[in-house]
Amino acid sequence: MAEFKLRLRRYDPESGEPPYWDKHTVELDPHRSVLDGILEAKDSQDGTIGIRCSCRQGICGSCGVRINGKPGLACNTHLDEALARGDGQEIVVEPMGNMPVIKDLIVDMDAVHWRKIQSVTPWLLPREPVPEREYLVAREAMVDVTQSMACIQCGACVSDCLAMEVDPLFTGPAALAKAYRFVGDPRDSEHYERLRYVAEDPHGMYTCTHCFKCVDACPKDVNPMGQIMRLRRIAGTDFEIEDRNNGFRHEHAFVKNIHRNGLLHEADLLPDSYGGKFDPRALPELLSSIPIVIKGVLRGKITPTKALLHPHKASKDVRAIFERIEGEPARYELNLYVTGTDDPPLQGAGDADSGAATEGAKR
Amino acid sequence: MPEHDVLIIGAGLAGQRAALAAAQSGVSVAIMSKVHPVRSHSVAAAGGINAAISVSDDWRSHAYDTVKGSDYLGDQDAIEAMCREAPGEVMHLEHIGVTFHRNDAGELDLRAFGGASINRTAYVADITGQAILHVLYEQLMRNASTVARYEEWFVTSLLIDDGGSCTGVVARHIRSGAMETFAAKSVILASGGAGQCFKPTTNALICTADGLAQALRAGAPLMDMEMIQYHPTTLLENGLLITEGARGEGAHLLNKDGERFMSKAAPNKMELASRDVVSRAEQIEINEGRGVGPDGQGVYLDITVVPRKRTLEALREIVNIGRDFAGVDITREPIIIRPGQHYIMGGVKTDIQGQTPIAGLYAAGEVACVSVHGGNRLGANSLLDTLIFGRRAGEDAAERARSTPMPACSDAQLRNDERMIAEIMARPRKGRRISELKNELGTTMNRYCAVFREADGLQSAYGTVKRLQEEAQNAYIDDRGTVFNQDVLGAIELGYMLETAEAIVLSAIDRKESRGAQFRTDFPERNDAEWLKHINVALGEDGSPEISYSPVTITQWRPEERTY
Incomplete structure (x- = not known):
């Protein structure tokens, strides 16, 4: 048993007063959860503390909060771990961000989270004809969508989404992961329409800035940003849907560039990202980059010969990597449910372990 | 309306x-x-x-x-x-x-x-x-x-x-x-x-x-x-569920001597016998001093015998539960479990x-x-x-x-319930808190109405439930607000639980045999002649619970001895 100081962000909508900080000290085993700490305070000191909670085991998704600055579930964050995350003195618990606060740690998920979920047509549009028995689909495909199915709708990723802070209309990580759950489901008949919808929406999948906040926040390893990137790849590669931010061509320009040069050749990257030196879209981009190039030369960061001629060429080893990856019959996707974890395999645990860290989900 | x-x-x-x-x-x-x-x-x-x-x-x-x-x-x-x-x-x-x-x-x-x-x-x-x-x-x-x-x-x-x-x-x-x-x-x-x-x-x-x-x-x-079903595998530490899927995938139950003790109670099905059978077998190990963990109150569930990749793919949630709630990597070491209400x-x-x-x-x-x-x-x-x-x-x-017309409802019950809530909120802050009563109910039921039961313990549980019902009339809450007043809901829920607990205990006292999850150490045998029937509890004229019986419907399977 140890003593823990909880600092709770409180708000009583009926008081007419602004939010305030409230302190409680609880005595609990350090391995108990922050939720246990809050409930201890609520049960024995102050019954007015408001927090949604139910299962206590990280599956119902009710108790999303911010603990010492990091969003997550109060029920699967240990007291000692929470303490170590902060200044070592107090455990600060606040309501999640990006959503209006109703009372204390309770936020209005309907107003934000669930509205966004609704926007992605969150139900299966089954392929016809519906079979008498089950749809026959690849084992890997079902395990793959199970990763996004594992989302418990807790809102932790929405809470700290930086893109949503800037653009509150952004569909957001949870809803886009939900969209992938159908795009990745071979039983769904509307993959193209779904992708076009999230691609053409100016607040859709291209609004994600790739900041990893949602990956970090997710208590269930759903990897929302990873699902967004997969939506983008499928849209660009399999359905040739135009990327409104040019990111898809930029990514391809990168890959092509490294394949050819081994090291990045900056002077080629920009025009290639816009369809090549002679593409009319590349010209204004090239012109607008001239001042930056001049600055770079003047400050000695680049020399004209190096910048234009780029003597480096891809080595045999680099080319071998490309050959290996491109020789794969299916695209390589990283999925925790399929790959296991990246822990080293246990000594002597048998054949079942080998390849656990390298096998990927394939589509 | x-x-x-x-x-x-x-x-x-x-x-x-x-x-x-x-x-x-x-x-x-x-x-x-x-x-x-x-x-x-x-x-x-x-x-x-x-x-x-x-x-x-x-x-x-x-x-x-x-x-x-x-x-x-x-x-x-x-x-x-x-x-x-x-x-x-x-x-x-x-x-x-x-x-x-x-x-x-x-x-x-x-x-x-x-x-x-x-x-x-x-x-x-x-x-x-x-x-x-x-x-x-x-x-x-x-x-x-x-x-x-x-x-x-x-x-x-x-x-x-x-x-x-x-x-x-x-x-x-x-x-x-x-x-x-x-x-x-x-x-x-x-x-x-x-x-x-x-x-x-x-x-x-x-x-x-x-x-x-x-x-x-x-x-x-x-x-x-x-x-009442006690699930065979709940975390010793806090009672969280470890899915039966773990045993379905091949995990073993072991006592402190490393023995797969299910061989005694269910030599054929072993760990995959019915839950009542497995929970009883575990409780016997614990009661007879072959348990593990603090005070020997648990037994081992060994999932390491399941291939690790399979565990990570098909038992992912309990990998998380082991890690987050017991600090154990279940793919590498056994986890300590016990029977728990489920x-x-x-x-x-x-x-x-x-x-x-x-x-x-x-x-x-x-x-x-x-x-x-x-x-x-x-x-x-x-x-x-x-x-x-x-x-x-x-x-x-x-x-x-x-085929039914829309009923005409009055607001009489609504006004009753509003008064009931106002009364709870108005209680003076003295006596016991709602949360204390709930705690006492839970520990009492888990002590006397669990895997093994007997008349004295059940009577004692009945006495506690009746006393708690009295105390709940005056137990107080803190929150007097209207928005998300979880405190007042907790008080109403306690009332629901106490009435239900009474029905549970009364039925357990009444059934003087051992069948399924009800194991009476004072009546250790199943008794089809007298007890192949359902116990019903309903409120009588005076508002107190009364017991009656109804027959079990049997179509094609006559009762026989039950072994696994």
């Missing part, structure tokens, strides 16, 4: 399935829950759902396993209906989007589960309940124009008219504190179990026996209430269509007792129960609504 043809209380699997089924038949439907639907406790069901879908399986085999699992207390007509309809229901779930795990041929994969004579459990990793619940909620969103949703509304009373029919409910909007009367031609209770009457329990904090007590107060009988086989007595003896009132899921589980529920039969009887109740309730 909102009016709906069919009003469903509770939005777990039974409630959502009922809502979708009722909506299918074209009546106006509403579903109400004290939490957002995806927070319902069905979300925690891990292992899977049973159905005889394999070509080498037959629903009769599933039914026989269920009858045997129930220790012959289950009603066989209901069990037959459930098992016969199971494959169709699982296919329906698959068609609307549940991401069931596949075998290499792309068909549904089936895993082994306790008490089953063949691999019969369809699953989604170990988040089957979550996957099904979320897919049903997808369908509710899809049907938003035909199914009204009242999310975060707390029911305070069922409305019963002068003719004894159920005509609606009174509920409190948790967010605003507003009270409202809802009129309905049919009301379906699908509000889940009573796990919070026990401490520890695998059940969520919301499982507070609401529907059981509401039905009891409305005059409905509760049946098989003595049958499920109530009993509930509001219904027929095979989910109808209770009160006209217009239905029940489905854990709150109900059809009875398909009898003395002991098989793992992965609860999801099935919720879906089959949720659908049946939804269809029948819709059918009834078509």
Whole structure:
């Protein structure tokens, strides 16, 4: 048993007063959860503390909060771990961000989270004809969508989404992961329409800035940003849907560039990202980059010969990597449910372990 | 006053399935829950759902396993209906989007589960309940124009008219504190179990026996209430559930000497015997000093014998639970578990269509007792129960609504309930807190009404429950606000739990034999001659619970000795 100081962000909508900080000290085993700490305070000191909670085991998704600055579930964050995350003195618990606060740690998920979920047509549009028995689909495909199915709708990723802070209309990580759950489901008949919808929406999948906040926040390893990137790849590669931010061509320009040069050749990257030196879209981009190039030369960061001629060429080893990856019959996707974890395999645990860290989900 | 043809209380699997089924038949439907639907406790069901879908399986085999699992207390007509309809229901779930795990041929994969004579459990990793619940909620969103949703509304009373029919409910909007009367031609209770009457329990904090007590107060009988399932594998530390899927995948149970002790109690099925059998075997190891952990209060569950990749893929949730709640990597070391309260086989007595003896009132899921589980529920039969009887109740309730006029409800009960809430809030802050009483109830029930029971302990539990009922009249709360006043809801829930706990204890005292989950050390044998019957508890004229009996329906399986 140890003593823990909880600092709770409180708000009583009926008081007419602004939010305030409230302190409680609880005595609990350090391995108990922050939720246990809050409930201890609520049960024995102050019954007015408001927090949604139910299962206590990280599956119902009710108790999303911010603990010492990091969003997550109060029920699967240990007291000692929470303490170590902060200044070592107090455990600060606040309501999640990006959503209006109703009372204390309770936020209005309907107003934000669930509205966004609704926007992605969150139900299966089954392929016809519906079979008498089950749809026959690849084992890997079902395990793959199970990763996004594992989302418990807790809102932790929405809470700290930086893109949503800037653009509150952004569909957001949870809803886009939900969209992938159908795009990745071979039983769904509307993959193209779904992708076009999230691609053409100016607040859709291209609004994600790739900041990893949602990956970090997710208590269930759903990897929302990873699902967004997969939506983008499928849209660009399999359905040739135009990327409104040019990111898809930029990514391809990168890959092509490294394949050819081994090291990045900056002077080629920009025009290639816009369809090549002679593409009319590349010209204004090239012109607008001239001042930056001049600055770079003047400050000695680049020399004209190096910048234009780029003597480096891809080595045999680099080319071998490309050959290996491109020789794969299916695209390589990283999925925790399929790959296991990246822990080293246990000594002597048998054949079942080998390849656990390298096998990927394939589509 | 909102009016709906069919009003469903509770939005777990039974409630959502009922809502979708009722909506299918074209009546106006509403579903109400004290939490957002995806927070319902069905979300925690891990292992899977049973159905005889394999070509080498037959629903009769599933039914026989269920009858045997129930220790012959289950009603066989209901069990037959459930098992016969199971494959169709699982296919329906698959068609609307549940991401069931596949075998290499792309068909549904089936895993082994306790008490089953063949691999019969369809699953989604170990988040089957979550996957099904979320897919049903997808369908509710899809049907938003035909199914009204009242999310975060707390029911305070069922409305019963002068003719004894159920005509609606009174509920409190948790967010605003507003009270409202809802009129309905049919009301379906699908509000889940009573796990919070026990401490520890695998059940969520919301499982507070609401529907059981509401039905009891409305005059409905509760049946098989003595049958409380203790799950064999709950974390020693805090009672969290470790899915039976772990044993289905091959995990072993070991005592402190490293012995697979199940060889004594179930030499054939070993770890995959019925839950009552496994829990008793564990408790014997613990009681006889062969336990492990602090005070020897647990036994080992060794999952390291399951290939690691398989564990990471198919038992991912318990890998997380082991890591987050016990600090153990279950792929590398055994975890310490013990039997823990998990499920109530009993509930509001219904027929095979989910109808209770009160006209217009239905029940489905854990709150109900059809009875398909009898003395002991098989793992992965609860999801099935919720879906089959949720659908049946939804269809029948819709059918009834078509030939019933919309009842005229008064606000009399609403005013009563408003007064009741005002009275709780006005109590002076002296005496005991609601949370203390709840704590005492839970530890008492877990001590005397657990795996092994005997007359003195049960009498002592009865005395405690009666005293707590008195004390609850004056126990106080802190919150006097209207917005999200969880404190006052806690006080009402405690009332629900205490009345339900009384029914549990009374039934356990009454059944003087050992059958299924009820093991009386003072009556250690099953006694078919006297006790092959259901115990019913209903409130008598004076408002106190009275016991009566009803026969067990037997169609084709006569009781025989039960070995695994």
